[in-house]
Amino acid sequence: MNVQNPIIRGTYPDPSICRRGRDYFLVNSSFDYFPGLPLFHSKNLVEWQQIGNCLTRDEQLDLKDVKSSLGIFAPTIRYINERFYIIFTNTNSGQNLLIQTADPFGDWSNPLPLEWGGIDPSLFADTDGKIYVQGTAERWGEEKGIYQAEIDLATGKLLSPRTLISKGTGHKSPEGPHLYRKDDWYYLMMAEGGTEFGHMETIFRSRCVNGPFESFEGNPFLTNRSTGSKLQCVGHADLVDSPTGDWFAVCLATRIKGSHNYYHFLGRETNIAPIEWTEEGWPIVRGLELLPDFPLFEGYTRAPESQTTYDFSTMTTFSDEWLHISNPLASNYQFCEAGLQLRGGCSLSEIGQPTFVGLRQDEFTYSFTAEIESMKDTTAEIGVSVYMSHAYHVDFFIQGEAIWVRKKIGSLESLEQVGTINQSLTCLKVSCDGQRYQFVHVSDEKESVLAEIETIFLSTEISGTFNGVIIGLYTWNKTVESTNYINKVQVKKICE
Incomplete structure (x- = not known):
């Protein structure tokens, strides 16, 4: 074959x-x-x-x-x-x-x-x-x-x-x-x-x-x-x-x-x-x-479509494919019955040790869904980042009762509130079709697209980097330390 x-x-x-x-x-x-x-x-x-x-x-x-x-x-x-x-x-x-x-x-x-x-x-x-x-x-x-x-x-x-x-x-x-x-x-x-x-x-x-x-x-x-x-x-x-x-x-x-x-x-x-x-x-x-x-x-076949669910409440450590930016501060990542407990580090736009753990995006058609329990702390961000580098990333996050999207493309940066939440358990999804990323709020099995960006803005040719996109979980506290939980992450992809 x-x-x-x-x-x-x-x-x-x-x-x-x-x-x-x-x-x-x-x-x-x-x-x-x-x-x-x-x-x-x-x-x-x-x-x-x-x-x-x-x-x-x-x-x-x-x-x-x-x-x-x-x-x-x-x-x-x-x-x-x-x-x-x-x-x-x-x-x-x-x-x-x-x-x-x-x-x-x-x-x-x-x-x-x-x-x-x-x-x-x-x-x-x-x-x-x-x-x-x-x-x-x-x-x-x-x-x-x-x-x-x-x-x-x-x-x-x-x-x-x-x-x-x-x-x-x-x-x-x-x-x-x-x-x-x-x-x-x-x-x-x-x-x-x-x-x-x-x-x-x-x-x-x-x-x-x-x-x-x-x-x-x-x-x-x-x-x-x-x-x-x-x-x-x-x-x-x-x-x-x-x-x-x-x-x-x-x-x-x-x-x-x-x-x-x-x-x-x-x-x-x-x-x-x-x-x-x-x-x-x-x-x-x-x-x-x-x-x-x-x-x-002989005998090798690649599955055309796959799905992986990471239930953090049943895990005690990250599996080999998960990545941190720089050396992680271990105290900022704790597994417990509620899921993965995250405490904030520096901003993803800073050179340091941010609280971030992610997976390599390995197909053009790809989705990353995170089930998040937020403590409604208005000083803390928690969500999903589509990350190419310190200077090129898009963050889809909850802060208080608001849902935000930050687009950091070199020296250009925009921050926009794109939705609200009315419950502590929230589902954020990033979906890619090869041409664009869509940022989706999932509620009661209903999906609402809140923002999007073309994939070219996170390409090597624009960012000037050696890496590819990593999609992952992050939190950032502007003023005080707070705790948020990621219950589950689900990854779906189609092999091209």
């Missing part, structure tokens, strides 16, 4: 993949969200289950005062000597870091700072036991390109000089490098062109681990630039082989909206493509939008 990309939907960018036996593990960037580094497991490369997040403790991940779309960049996961390693950049601290575990279903170590600059670090274990790190140029003082050195995984110290091994094909932003060994060749792969519509993946090879690397005549070997494809911005790939010797590339891509002016707001998502190797030993991509039949993929 044919498989349709993306395989992991919503804002799960910069995928990196490794294999242990018949088990595949994949990790993504998480930027300014906590917990960090979502981790997935699969047996067939198309059905993925999130098995946790790798950075779950404050001592592992400090995002305080982080700006939107900064934080955790471009991880690489590798299985080396019966241990799993993830190397990544935290732009908030300006460090490249390494975590490890023997059990990817369990906890990961605290990060080890590395003697390595730039962003997008990667690891390669050679057959002689030597370990190499690759990455981009440091921001200041180095020529653009991909750098490499031998590294000690126990100490994070370099064992050889930091050396420029490739400048790419000459396009902008050579980044996201990975090194592989196959048939006595070393293959260096990287992203070029920037992570926007000019994004592409290029590949090079050498008989020596330090080069010189020759460029594939077919570069870029993976891209959808200058095409009419509904998958755009394709790149930042990683390769993996199967136990049968087949090869695959995972990469990011965006699903775009708009027939003339392309834009996207779901974020950069994880996709997969089978790889063929030419007689000359170069990789060729087989399909991306609709994947060809492949034995590993």
Whole structure:
């Protein structure tokens, strides 16, 4: 059965993949969200289950005062000597870091700072036991390109000089490098062109681990630039082989909206493509939008429509898919018989630790409904936010006996009362059809649309961010602390 990309939907960018036996593990960037580094497991490369997040403790991940779309960049996961390693950049601290575990279903170590600059670090274990790190140029003082050195995984110290091994094909932003060994060749792969519509993946090879690397005549070997494809911005790939010797590339891509002016707001998502190797030993991509039949993929089907209900009165913690902006203040989130108890933090427009917990929007046709019990405190807001960044979000909330909508679009901000409530239990719904968001009050099973906004105003092309939309629950107290409850959240979506 044919498989349709993306395989992991919503804002799960910069995928990196490794294999242990018949088990595949994949990790993504998480930027300014906590917990960090979502981790997935699969047996067939198309059905993925999130098995946790790798950075779950404050001592592992400090995002305080982080700006939107900064934080955790471009991880690489590798299985080396019966241990799993993830190397990544935290732009908030300006460090490249390494975590490890023997059990990817369990906890990961605290990060080890590395003697390595730039962003997008990667690891390669050679057959002689030597370990190499690759990455981009440091921001200041180095020529653009991909750098490499031998590294000690126990100490994070370099064992050889930091050396420029490739400048790419000459396009902008050579980044996201990975090194592989196959048939006595070393293959260096990287992203070029920037992570926007000019994004592409290029590949090079050498008989020596330090080069010189020759460029594939077919570069870029993976891209959808200058095409009419509904998958755009394709790149930042990683390769993996199967136990049968087949090869695959995972990469990011965006699903775009708009027939003339392309834009996207779901974020950069994880996709997969089978790889063929030419007689000359170069990789060729087989399909991306609709994947060809492949034995590993057999029996896979994606449900066209799904619904999930989160009853907070029966929960004791957030499941792996829920996200906070920056490190959450744990005392502001309490589970009890009445549901999820929220206490207010800073405004969503401030850089800080707001009281917010949300889910990645992962389909164009999507609804998020929250059942709220308000204490009628006229100083407190409680409701649902469609959140792209500190500067781009729309808040649909209750304050006292009024229902409000705030639209924060860059330097433009509007605040409008759109309704009233006459009971403590209120149902607020955000509905998306791909072109617009509607903000709906649900009462006695009757729905009243109170406001709307076009999705383009929360797109990456307008906001200038790396993330996709997160829809979540928040509260904000202007003057005093108050308590409000979220009883249930229901999410519905249709797969396109």
